[in-house]
Amino acid sequence: MSDLPTAYPGFSFEITHKAPDSRARLGRLTTPHGTISTPNFIFCGTKASIKGVTPAQMRAEKTDIILSNTYHLMIQPGADIVAKMGGLHRFMGWDGPMLTDSGGFQIFSMGHGSVADEIKGRRTQTRDTTLLKITEKGATFRSYMNGEKLFLSPELSIDIQRKLGADLIVQFDECTPFHVDRAYTAKSMALSHRWGDRSLKEFAKGGGMSYNGLPQALYGIIQGGVYEDLRKESATYTKDRPFFGTAVGGSLGANTAQMDEVVAMTMPHTHPDRPVHLLGIGGIRDIFAGVVQGIDTFDCVSPTRIARHGWALAPKAKGERLNMRNSRFREDPNPIDPACDCYACSNFSRAYIHHLLKAGELLAMQLLSIHNVATMNRLLRDVREAIATGTLAEARQRWVYDPQAQENGEGDPVAQGGAA
Amino acid sequence: MSDLPTAYPGFSFEITHKAPDSRARLGRLTTPHGTISTPNFIFCGTKASIKGVTPAQMRAEKTDIILSNTYHLMIQPGADIVAKMGGLHRFMGWDGPMLTDSGGFQIFSMGHGSVADEIKGRRTQTRDTTLLKITEKGATFRSYMNGEKLFLSPELSIDIQRKLGADLIVQFDECTPFHVDRAYTAKSMALSHRWGDRSLKEFAKGGGMSYNGLPQALYGIIQGGVYEDLRKESATYTKDRPFFGTAVGGSLGANTAQMDEVVAMTMPHTHPDRPVHLLGIGGIRDIFAGVVQGIDTFDCVSPTRIARHGWALAPKAKGERLNMRNSRFREDPNPIDPACDCYACSNFSRAYIHHLLKAGELLAMQLLSIHNVATMNRLLRDVREAIATGTLAEARQRWVYDPQAQENGEGDPVAQGGAA
Numbered sequence: 001m002s003d004l005p006t007a008y009p010g011f012s013f014e015i016t017h018k019a020p021d022s023r024a025r026l027g028r029l030t031t032p033h034g035t036i037s038t039p040n041f042i043f044c045g046t047k048a049s050i051k052g053v054t055p056a057q058m059r060a061e062k063t064d065i066i067l068s069n070t071y072h073l074m075i076q077p078g079a080d081i082v083a084k085m086g087g088l089h090r091f092m093g094w095d096g097p098m099l100t101d102s103g104g105f106q107i108f109s110m111g112h113g114s115v116a117d118e119i120k121g122r123r124t125q126t127r128d129t130t131l132l133k134i135t136e137k138g139a140t141f142r143s144y145m146n147g148e149k150l151f152l153s154p155e156l157s158i159d160i161q162r163k164l165g166a167d168l169i170v171q172f173d174e175c176t177p178f179h180v181d182r183a184y185t186a187k188s189m190a191l192s193h194r195w196g197d198r199s200l201k202e203f204a205k206g207g208g209m210s211y212n213g214l215p216q217a218l219y220g221i222i223q224g225g226v227y228e229d230l231r232k233e234s235a236t237y238t239k240d241r242p243f244f245g246t247a248v249g250g251s252l253g254a255n256t257a258q259m260d261e262v263v264a265m266t267m268p269h270t271h272p273d274r275p276v277h278l279l280g281i282g283g284i285r286d287i288f289a290g291v292v293q294g295i296d297t298f299d300c301v302s303p304t305r306i307a308r309h310g311w312a313l314a315p316k317a318k319g320e321r322l323n324m325r326n327s328r329f330r331e332d333p334n335p336i337d338p339a340c341d342c343y344a345c346s347n348f349s350r351a352y353i354h355h356l357l358k359a360g361e362l363l364a365m366q367l368l369s370i371h372n373v374a375t376m377n378r379l380l381r382d383v384r385e386a387i388a389t390g391t392l393a394e395a396r397q398r399w400v401y402d403p404q405a406q407e408n409g410e411g412d413p414v415a416q417g418g419a420a
Numbered sequence: 421m422s423d424l425p426t427a428y429p430g431f432s433f434e435i436t437h438k439a440p441d442s443r444a445r446l447g448r449l450t451t452p453h454g455t456i457s458t459p460n461f462i463f464c465g466t467k468a469s470i471k472g473v474t475p476a477q478m479r480a481e482k483t484d485i486i487l488s489n490t491y492h493l494m495i496q497p498g499a500d501i502v503a504k505m506g507g508l509h510r511f512m513g514w515d516g517p518m519l520t521d522s523g524g525f526q527i528f529s530m531g532h533g534s535v536a537d538e539i540k541g542r543r544t545q546t547r548d549t550t551l552l553k554i555t556e557k558g559a560t561f562r563s564y565m566n567g568e569k570l571f572l573s574p575e576l577s578i579d580i581q582r583k584l585g586a587d588l589i590v591q592f593d594e595c596t597p598f599h600v601d602r603a604y605t606a607k608s609m610a611l612s613h614r615w616g617d618r619s620l621k622e623f624a625k626g627g628g629m630s631y632n633g634l635p636q637a638l639y640g641i642i643q644g645g646v647y648e649d650l651r652k653e654s655a656t657y658t659k660d661r662p663f664f665g666t667a668v669g670g671s672l673g674a675n676t677a678q679m680d681e682v683v684a685m686t687m688p689h690t691h692p693d694r695p696v697h698l699l700g701i702g703g704i705r706d707i708f709a710g711v712v713q714g715i716d717t718f719d720c721v722s723p724t725r726i727a728r729h730g731w732a733l734a735p736k737a738k739g740e741r742l743n744m745r746n747s748r749f750r751e752d753p754n755p756i757d758p759a760c761d762c763y764a765c766s767n768f769s770r771a772y773i774h775h776l777l778k779a780g781e782l783l784a785m786q787l788l789s790i791h792n793v794a795t796m797n798r799l800l801r802d803v804r805e806a807i808a809t810g811t812l813a814e815a816r817q818r819w820v821y822d823p824q825a826q827e828n829g830e831g832d833p834v835a836q837g838g839a840a
Contacts, residue, residue: 047781048776051782052786081771085751086753092768308782348512349505351505356468362728362785363469366474367474
């Protein structure tokens with residue numbers, strides 16, 4: 001089809017190494033704002049800001065790539081203002097690779113209740129009314145800020161993402177929750193595929209370029225819920241279309257074991273040469289589970305979100321994190337993690353972080369966010385090194401506390417989920 | 421008296437230049453943690469943290485000296501823990517000069533209602549009961565955290581400050597509010613003098629050293645409210661005692677004009693060779709008014725406090741600040757202050773800061789705090805340069821919007837006051 005993208009100038013994805021004993025692989029993903037090594041973790045700057053961390057601090061802790069959310073930015077400050085200010089990179093002071101999602105996840109997760117909660121097996125009973133209507137054309141919903149009625153379609157989502165100007169952008173989709181049945185999931189998946197085609201056409205119409213004149217690259221999204229045949233059908237759909245990359249979305253099941261199954265049934269059918277992103281997932285255990293299936297990038301709000309609640313990511317910790325409010329840290333002169341070289345661990349004790357939390361000081365959130373960002377980046381560096389040297393199992397032992405218990409969905413669950 | 425300090429090893433205050441036409445002067449204040457040029461501004465790290473700004477960011481914005489509050493730290497985390505963690509410098513990661521106050525200001529301002537409010541002429545009618553009793557021995561009050569009954573005396577305040585281990589420490593005093601009468605002010609001043617003597621003795625008893633073995637230097641406090649004879653008497657008291665430095669405290673009147681009068685009636689009677697600190701004052705106008713009277717250091721919570729409410733300090737701005745929530749900044753591509761070279765102004769637009777505030781992002785507070793810290797430091801550098809070149813009046817023109825109106829106490833008042 002002549003009205004679809006045929007090339008992605010300025011972009012490439014090179015697979016530099018494949019593990020002999022799993023689907024794990026190393027890659028180099030090139031964008032107009034730089035090249036990142038994969039597997040990698042994409043930090044969530046939901047509203048054009050990583051909560052509590054400056055871009056300079058993100059860079060100092062060796063961050064490679066971040067994302068922002070179309071849904072939030074279309075409401076505040078609005079895509080036109082971002083475009084007028086030179087695009088999202090310039091607006092938020094991040095000059096590295098960046099992704100925006102399509103807005104779909106938030107519209108539907110806020111409309112149906114949290115999809116993230118359902119991945120974790122917590123069925124929510126509350127249904128609010130932010131999602132008003134889904135039609136072939138698109139979705140009508142209410143602004144989370146002022147209740148204003150808003151509409152998003154594949155064409156509008158792509159247009160907004162062109163105004164935002166991230167490097168990697170994502171097709172518009174319906175993100176089906178876990179509690180819907182197979183029939184609804186199948187119908188919704190087919191709609192997402194038609195929306196994917198419209199996203200591709202709209203992308204091509206814009207010449208594959210942002211409003212500020214830089215090339216962008218479009219990801220398709222695989223839906224299909226927990227159903228193997230649907231996942232295969234959806235993976236095949238994305239493979240057969242000229243997307244640059246593949247995103248695995250939708251409901252990944254009720255617990256991490258089911259999530260692993262869904263990823264395992266999906267990955268063999270994805271395009272082998274394209275980067276694969278697992279949407280909204282990023283616990284330490286999940287990263288190891290994902291990379292052996294061939295996942296190249298992850299994202300999750302968890303590292304900075306749990307930081308704001310006083311939790312520090314820590315290798316081998318139960319639940320993957322330490323509660324720095326715990327009184328056992330009151331007189332602890334050690335850094336949060338003695339093996340971590342982040343700004344927080346290089347300069348402050350657990351006793352100080354504990355004090356800041358007790359005193360309600362902003363700096364607690366900042367230092368814990370910095371530490372958690374640094375820890376995710378260190379984890380992904382370790383993962384890449386382990387893939388290169390064939391030592392993923394050993395790396396997993398160094399990072400994951402009790403794999404058996406966590407496999408069964410027991411223990412302190414890994415925070416996953418969207419940016420809503 | 422052999423039980424009083426006779427020297428302050430490791431400390432010095434050298435006056436390097438005196439203005440020919442005012443009491444303004446340049447100096448070099450040396451402490452075991454470094455030397456600062458004066459006049460200078462001391463930033464408030466109330467609970468062992470500058471709110472929203474890391475020590476590295478404070479340094480990057482050319483901060484020379486900070487303070488922490490005895491009152492807050494004796495409650496959380498407690499002075500013993502700070503001492504055990506190696507003292508406040510190490511605990512909070514600040515290796516430069518540092519001051520702690522005596523705790524008096526907070527006990528009495530929280531007990532009587534805000535002293536700061538009264539300096540600004542806003543009489544408060546509410547009297548809470550955190551201050552329970554003042555006797556010759558000391559003050560009994562309730563913890564702001566849990567209501568626990570606490571006691572502070574000159575001896576305990578000095579002991580706590582030795583445990584905290586700041587370079588510059590301050591005698592315990594009663595900080596009289598504006599609304600009390602002359603008789604009470606006189607009686608209270610006499611009590612503060614006796615407490616000053618006891619503070620000196622306790623300081624000498626500890627060998628003038630912190631618990632972690634570094635020398636400290638003690639400031640006396642001038643009380644006397646708005647009464648010229650009392651201010652003279654109190655200034656003479658501090659001059660005649662072996663304090664290292666002089667702090668001007670207590671009620672400075674109902675508005676900035678009266679504050680200027682109180683400072684003017686006090687300064688001629690202070691020890692001419694000692695550094696003079698004006699407690700809790702630090703508006704841009706106030707700095708100019710203070711330095712011509714011979715004030716060497718200032719402190720105020722305002723720069724970071726107003727930042728957290730969306731205000732940016734700006735030269736010549738009405739009220740000395742810009743409300744970054746104002747919709748006129750919605751599409752403004754300029755930095756907060758084009759003349760400012762701080763991290764925020766070097767990397768972000770007013771439109772972005774405005775967006776962050778509207779979106780409720782933590783980063784707004786952080787960037788505005790960084791900007792306000794940088795602006796105060798730039799102001800003080802300008803002031804020192806202007807004293808050296810005899811151009812203070814010109815510098816004042818560059819910084820203060822409408823001196824006439826502000827002299828009369830009109831316009832948006834400058835935020836002043838303690839760390840409570």
